Amino acid sequence: MKVDFWGHEFEVNMWVGCTGGFLIAVMSSMFGFGGGPFMVPLMTVALGLPMYIVVGSSLLAIFFNTGMATIRHMQFGNFDLLLFISMFPAALLGGYLGPQIAKRLSPVVVKRVACVGLILLGLKLLDLY
Amino acid sequence: MKVKFSMLPLLALVMMALPIVPQAQAKEEPAAPTITLDKPSLNNGGEITVSGQAPAGAQVYVEVYAADKKVRSNRFDSKKDPKTGKIPYKFYLTNEMPAFYKIFTPKEMEPELEAARQAGKDWKYSEVLKKIGADAAYSAPAKIKIDSYQATIMASIIGSRGELLDAMDEKETKRESMRLVKGRFRSVNNLLAASVESTPEGAYTAKMKLRTGLAPGKYNVVVTAVTERIKEGDKETVKKVKSEVASFDNIQTFPTVYLDTAGTSINLLWPFLLTLAIAIFGVLMGAGGGFILNPILVSIFPALPHTIVAGTVMPTVLFSQGSGIYNYSKIKFINWKLGIGIGCAMLVGGFIGPKLTELITLDQFKFAFGWILLVLSGLMFWQTTPGYLEKNKKEQAILKEFKKRAEEAAAAKGAN
Numbered sequence: 272m273k274v275d276f277w278g279h280e281f282e283v284n285m286w287v288g289c290t291g292g293f294l295i296a297v298m299s300s301m302f303g304f305g306g307g308p309f310m311v312p313l314m315t316v317a318l319g320l321p322m323y324i325v326v327g328s329s330l331l332a333i334f335f336n337t338g339m340a341t342i343r344h345m346q347f348g349n350f351d352l353l354l355f356i357s358m359f360p361a362a363l364l365g366g367y368l369g370p371q372i373a374k375r376l377s378p379v380v381v382k383r384v385a386c387v388g389l390i391l392l393g394l395k396l397l398d399l400y
Numbered sequence: 401m402k403v404k405f406s407m408l409p410l411l412a413l414v415m416m417a418l419p420i421v422p423q424a425q426a427k428e429e430p431a432a433p434t435i436t437l438d439k440p441s442l443n444n445g446g447e448i449t450v451s452g453q454a455p456a457g458a459q460v461y462v463e464v465y466a467a468d469k470k471v472r473s474n475r476f477d478s479k480k481d482p483k484t485g486k487i488p489y490k491f492y493l494t495n496e497m498p499a500f501y502k503i504f505t506p507k508e509m510e511p512e513l514e515a516a517r518q519a520g521k522d523w524k525y526s527e528v529l530k531k532i533g534a535d536a537a538y539s540a541p542a543k544i545k546i547d548s549y550q551a552t553i554m555a556s557i558i559g560s561r562g563e564l565l566d567a568m569d570e571k572e573t574k575r576e577s578m579r580l581v582k583g584r585f586r587s588v589n590n591l592l593a594a595s596v597e598s599t600p601e602g603a604y605t606a607k608m609k610l611r612t613g614l615a616p617g618k619y620n621v622v623v624t625a626v627t628e629r630i631k632e633g634d635k636e637t638v639k640k641v642k643s644e645v646a647s648f649d650n651i652q653t654f655p656t657v658y659l660d661t662a663g664t665s666i667n668l669l670w671p672f673l674l675t676l677a678i679a680i681f682g683v684l685m686g687a688g689g690g691f692i693l694n695p696i697l698v699s700i701f702p703a704l705p706h707t708i709v710a711g712t713v714m715p716t717v718l719f720s721q722g723s724g725i726y727n728y729s730k731i732k733f734i735n736w737k738l739g740i741g742i743g744c745a746m747l748v749g750g751f752i753g754p755k756l757t758e759l760i761t762l763d764q765f766k767f768a769f770g771w772i773l774l775v776l777s778g779l780m781f782w783q784t785t786p787g788y789l790e791k792n793k794k795e796q797a798i799l800k801e802f803k804k805r806a807e808e809a810a811a812a813k814g815a816n
Contacts, residue, residue: 272737272738272741274735274737274738275735276735283738283741285741285742288738288741288742288745289741289742289744289745290745292742292743292745292746292749293745293746293748293749294749295746295749296745296746296747296748296749296750296753297749297750297752297753297756298749298753298772299690299749299753300714300749300750300752300753300754301710301753301754301756301757302691302694302710302753302757302765302768302769302772303690303694303709303710303711303712303713303714303757304690304691304693304694304713304717305687305690305691305717305721306746307687308685308687308691308776308779308780309776309779312779314742321795321798322792322795322796322798322799323733323795323798323799323802323803324735324738326728326733326799327725327728327729327733327734327735327739328734328735328738328739328742329739329742330721330724330725330728330734330739331725331728331734331736331739331740331743332738332739332740332742332743332746333721333743333746334718334721334722334725334743335740335743335744335746335747335750336743336746336747336749336750337714337717337718337721337750338718338750339746339747339750339751340714340750340751340753340754341714341715341718343750343751343753343754343755344707344710344711344712344714344715344754344757345711345715346754347707347711347754347755347757347758348472348661349661349707349708349710349711349712349754349757349758350661350708350711350712350715351659351660351661351662351708351711351712352660352661353657353659353660353668354659354662354666354671354708354712355712355715355716356668357668357669357671357672357675358671358672358675358693358712358713358716359715359716359719360672361671361672361673361674361675361676361679362675362676362679362689362716362717362719362720363719363720364676364679365675365676365677365678365679365680365682365683365689366679366683366720366723368676368680368683369679369680369681369682369683369684370683372680372683372684373683373684376684378684378685379784379789381681381684381685382685382780382781382783382784383780383781383784385681385685385777385780386777386780386781386784387777388692389692389773389774389776389777389780390773390774390777392692392695392696392699392773393769393770393771393772393773393774393776393777394770394774395695395699395770396695396699396766396767396769396770396773397766397767397770397771398766
């Protein structure tokens with residue numbers, strides 16, 4: 272499939288994109304997270320697209336998944352309104368405060384800290400300590 | 401005359417037996433145990449003592465359950481049947497599980513409970529109940545309505561629970577209810593405690609500790625006294641008497657609230673602060689944050705079912721994604737063709753995923769999520785390697801340039 276973006280033309284292998292997107296969607300909706308951290312590498316590495324086209328478009332693709340998964344989770348009665356009410360304003364506030372703090376921090380340091388945090392959390396879930 | 405004479409000893413025998421018969425009956429059916437609670441209510445958990453008089457020498461079990469708060473519990477049976485070698489693929493679901501259920505057993509059962517604790521996650525609730533004789537007291541969950549579905553791979557793909565099977569009989573329901581109870585409350589300490597003390601005369605007391613964060617509302621307490629166990633080969637006949645139902649209230653005040661679907665109480669400030677911290681951190685990383693929020697929630701609130709966590713975090717990130725799309729679309733920074741193309745595939749994936757959440761247990765959820773996080777940390781690390789950063793620098797420069805152009809174009813359009 273040919274994609275046109277700001278005067279540049281890209282050739283996208285939709286088979287790879289859709290299969291990868293499908294698998295990421297199953298996994299992320301099953302475990303209840305967005306899927307962005309997996310979608311961005313898929314589109315930049317596997318599809319060879321530049322970052323500037325990926326940021327917005329991956330978000331749009333993920334939105335489909337999140338929307339559908341939300342409906343399905345509600346259908347199965349997995350949605351708790353009170354818990355949602357306690358988390359939702361915090362998510363909005365975090366989205367507002369985050370960018371202000373981001374200006375003062377190096378993204379590399381943040382990612383390295385996140386990396387250690389994720390390993391610890393992962394090992395904890397695997398019951399290894 | 402001869403006949404009359406021979407009747408006499410028989411008559412005497414009957415007369416002698418007469419006073420014995422009611423006595424024998426009294427022995428067979430001893431008085432029901434009395435039951436008294438030392439206080440009418442608890443304030444978000446605490447200790448409550450139940451005491452009373454049971455028949456002398458009886459084993460006393462105390463069953464406690466939430467009377468008005470019900471929760472959901474489900475189990476997917478995909479274990480091979482050792483007899484037929486077939487995998488049943490059955491899905492069991494109930495909405496009537498009491499939000500709290502526990503049996504307090506005589507103190508002497510402690511070694512058996514300790515052995516069950518040592519067995520780890522795979523302890524068998526029904527076997528332990530039998531060993532400590534508490535199956536005689538097991539009654540409240542045995543009456544719940546359980547739906548069973550025949551799941552097929554095809555039905556799972558289209559996201560259906562499968563075909564609803566005929567209602568199970570009483571015995572089957574009881575057996576399955578034990579599995580669902582175990583699936584819901586999981587640990588030995590949640591379900592059983594050896595704390596009933598009895599005197600040889602039959603007076604009993606039991607200190608019952610309830611943790612904080614349980615369902616509020618009415619709790620029922622029933623005492624079962626087992627007077628005799630008769631074993632005939634494999635079959636065991638249990639003679640028991642039950643007390644009347646006594647009740648107490650578990651009171652909770654804001655900000656601790658009861659989550660209806662989750663079946664547990666929680667101080668709402670914690671999820672708020674947690675989400676705030678993780679949302680900020682997520683922005684710094686350039687990602688949502690659901691993948692951190694979920695595992696932390698299931699780790700620090702073990703009473704929160706993973707299905708609820710996944711199902712509630714999902715809509716939370718929905719809105720931040722929506723606002724992100726709006727911001728990008730304002731500066732024409734989205735390729736709709738590409739986004740919708742892959743989005744359609746993700747739509748199908750999002751349809752199937754939530755169904756699978758139901759089919760796995762919390763332990764499987766944690767195991768899989770653990771590996772996902774390890775892969776993710778690998779991806780994160782790769783994004784901090786010098787080669788990636790060098791490439792990223794160029795890309796970021798282009799990104800900035802394009803953003804500027806897009807903003808200018810939008811501004812120019814606005815000016816017109």
